[in-house]
Amino acid sequence: MRIRKYCNMDPVKQQNSFKQFKRWRQERARKLKHKDYSYVVPNVQPDLSYLKNNGKMPSVTWVGHSTFFIQLCGLNIITDPVWAGQMAMQKRLSPPGIPIEDVPPIDVVLISHSHYDHLNITSLRKLRGKQILVPAGLSSKLKLKGFDQVQELNWWDSIVVGGVEFIFVPSQHWTRRNPWDTNSSHWGGWIMKPLESALSQAGGKSEESTEDALAYVSAVAKHSKAARPIVNEAPTVYFAGDSGYFAGFKEIGERYIIDIALMPIGAYEPEWFMGPQHVTPEEALQAFLDTGAKLFVPMHYGSFKLADDTPREALDRLEAERRRLRMDEQKIIVLPHGETWRVAGK
Known part of the structure; x- marks a missing residue:
């Protein structure tokens, strides 16, 4: 039986051949000698008591x-x-912000795609509980590994778990875990959207009151670097997965009102190789604006040397672009590993 091959929304030439990979590795061997990795993402002690008791x-x-x-x-x-x-x-x-043995039982695992830095089988086995939601084409591989609570979705498909609707949305990327399975499963991001019933149960604030809260916290933040914005008690969260910059960010923003966007900013250099699959920090900010999300949390930097950029370079370029765009600094939430941002402020 012929294996289905998945593709992107827009025609884009991926730089993922073994010849291109070899060229990049040769360039990288010279470049990394001159890179400064002295900056590491800080770790803070996780509030395990809160995480385990917060329902x-x-x-x-x-x-x-x-x-x-x-x-x-x-x-x-x-x-x-x-x-x-x-x-x-x-x-x-930098070590993980929560040791895996301390993670509370999990209700839902979201997988964006099958690359090894996003789907680690050993880690997945160690998590307790878990309904696993994956892109189309990936469930059979996980079931062969012994996972039985697996549900796969195509782009724009959704499933409700508890009081949350999970929608699988497009990204611009590709997949491969071995030489024979290139693009045999899909890739994308996830919208986590509380249902209206959950919103009323949580006493969710209106958009107007949310803006009031953000204005208040912005004022407080001028006197305290530790201040984090208050959103509401049932925010819609967008996890972008991995992606190059594409028109799909605007479509996602047109379909959903997003409170928090978790967006990648790292693994973009060299851009001739990484560009079709990983946004630069500047493109990440543009993607954030395209979605219309209220708050931006950067990710996909600081843990591994997956490309030629460093964690400090990614953050510096992000900040430089924020200043160029004259974007309110309170819209970008740069988290250390392990810190729990209590989104409702309680």
Whole structure:
């Protein structure tokens, strides 16, 4: 039987041949000697007591790379779980924000695509509980690995778990886990949208009151670097997965009102090789604006040397572009590993 091959929304030439990969690796061997990796993403002590006992209030905790522990409408959600100590022979730059043995039981795991830095089988096995939501074409591989609670979705498909609707949305990327399965499963991001019933149960604020809260926290933030914006008690969260810049960000923003966007900013250099699959920090900000999301949380940097950019370079370019766009600095939430952002402020 012929294996189905998935493709992107827009025609784009991916730079993912073995010849191009070899060229990049040769360039990289020279370039990395001159890179400064002295800056590492800081780790803070995770508030495990809060995470284990919180059954209602929304929170976002960055574990590292594209792995977030999200609490929403009483659900414990993990995105792209990767606790691996190394990736492609490169040791992890900073430890995970929550040790995997301390992660509370998981209700839903969201997988954006099958690349090894987003789907780590060992990590997935260690998580307790878990309904696994994956892109189309990937469920059979996981079932062969012994996972039985797996549901696959095509772009724009949705499934409801608890009080949250999970919608699989497009990204611009590709997949491969071995030389024979290129693009045999899809790739994308996830919208986590609380249902109206969950919103009323949580006492969710209106858009007007949310803006009031953001204005208040912005004022407080001028006197306290530790201040984090208050959103509401049932925010819509967008996890972008991996993506090059494409028109789909605007379409996602047209379909959904997004409170929090978790967006990649790393693994973009060299741009001739990474451009079709990974946004630059500047493109990440444009994608954020395209979606119309209220708040931006950068991810996909600081854990592994997947490309030639460093964590400091990614953050510096992000900040430079924010200044150029004259964007309110309170819209970008740069989390350390392990910090729990209590989104409702309680």
